[in-house]
Amino acid sequence: MTLLQTGAEGFQVSPSVLVNAAVVLVVAYLFGRFLTSVLSELAERSPRRRITIKLFIPITKFLVYGAATYLVFGPLLRLSSAQLLAVSGLLGAALGFGLRDLFAGVVGGLLLVTERPYQVGDKVEIDGDYGEVTGIGLWATTLTTPDDTVVRVTNASLFTSNVANANDGNPEMMVVVDVAVAPGADIDRATGIVEDALVTSRYVYVDDDHPVVVLVEDETYYRTIRGKAYVADLRDEFAFASDVTERTLAAFEAQGIETPTFPGVGVVDDGDG
Template structure:
C-alpha cells in the first residue's frame, strides 16, 4: 500500500469521526435513551391500568429495551458513521481481541443475559431465592438482574452468576404464590382443632387465593432443646405483592385463636 492510499484511508477515517458526525451520534444516542424512557413510562401506566397483566407488561418492556439498544446502536453506528468495509473488518477484529481480555466478565454477563431472555428460568415480577438473597425481580438488563428484597433494598447480580448457580423461583410468572407459615404447639395440643382453626383463618383472609388447596404438614421438632409439634400451613396468596401481609394476617389471627381456645404452645426453657 503506497503513501497515497494511506492518505486516502486516513482522510476517510478522519471524516468519519468529524465533530459534526460525533455530535449527531451523541444526539441520536440521547434520542435512544429518551425513547426507552418513554417506553418504560408508558408501560408503567399500562401496569396501573391493567394490574393483573403487570408481569406480561414488565417482560414486554424488558424485551423492547433489549431490542431498542442492540438494534439502535448497530443502526446508528453504521448509519451515522458510515465506516468503510475494510475499516469495519479491521476494527471488529481488533475490538474483539481487546474486549475479549478487558471485558471478559462483562461479555459473559451479556451472553448470559441473552440466554436468560430465552431460557427464562425466571421472569420480571417473580419472587426468587438466590443464595442468601430473596426478593422480586424488578429488571433484567443485558448485564445484570436487579432484585428488590422484602426490606426494599435493590440488589444487582451479574447475569453470569445465574447461569452457574442455583436460583429458585416461587411463582414462575404466576400472580399467585405458595406461602409457608409455621406454628409450634406443645406435644399434648389438639392437632385436629389446631388445623381446623388455622384452615378457617386462612380461607377467611382477604389475601388468600382459594382456587388452590390449603395443606398442612405436621412434624415433631426440637424448640429450645424441648420437643414440640410444628404445624406447617401451605397456602396460596392471590398476589405476590401481598406475601408478607398474608403471612402476618394469618399469624396474628391464628395465634390469638390458639390462645383463646387454650391450645398449649411449647414450654419455655
C-alpha cells in the same frame, strides 16, 4: 473524509460518526425510559395482568437498544479487511482488559429474554438474594427485597447460580406459614385453627388448582403445623403470612392450645413458595 480510516496514523473514526453515535445512544436511552414508564404505569393499573404487561419491558429495551447498536456500529459492516482486523483487535483488547464480565452479563440478558427463567414482577431468589424482580437490563437484574432494599444481580449469574422462582410468571403465589405447638397440644384442634386462619384470610386465593394444605411435622421438642396456601397477588405474601400468624396465635390462646415455652422455638414464616 470517509467514515473510518486506517493508514500511517492508525485506525481513525471521523468526528461525524462519533457525533451521530452519541445522538443515537441518547435518543435510544430516552425513548427506552419513556416506553418503560408507559408500560409500568399500565401494569400497575391492572394487577391481574401486571406480570404479563411487564414482560414486554425488557423485550422493548432490547429492541430499542439493539436498533441503536445497529445504527451505531452499522458502518463496521462495510469495512475493508484491514479495518475489520483493526476493530477486532480493539474489541479483543477491551474484552481482555475487563469487559469480559460485562459481555457475559449481556449474553445472560439475551438468555433472559429468550428463555425467561423469570420476568419483571416475579418473586425470585438469585445467588442468595430474594425479592421481586423490578427490572431486567442488558447487564443486570434489579431485585427489591422484602426490606425494600434494591439489589442488582448481574445476568451472568445465570451461568453460575441456581434461580428459584416462587410464582413462575403467575400473579398467584404459594405462601408457607409454620406454627410450633407443644408436644401434648391437641393437634386436631390446632390444625383446624390453622386451616381456618388460612381460608378466611382476605388475601387468600383458593380454587381446585390452588388448594389449602395443612401438614404436621414432629420435631424433637415440639410439633410444627405447616400451612400452605396461595395469595391472589404475590405482593401480599408477607401481609398474608402476618395475618394468618396473628389470628392463629390469638385462637391458640383463646382455646388453650399450648405453644413451646423454651427460647428459640415459636412461629416461623420462611416465605418459601
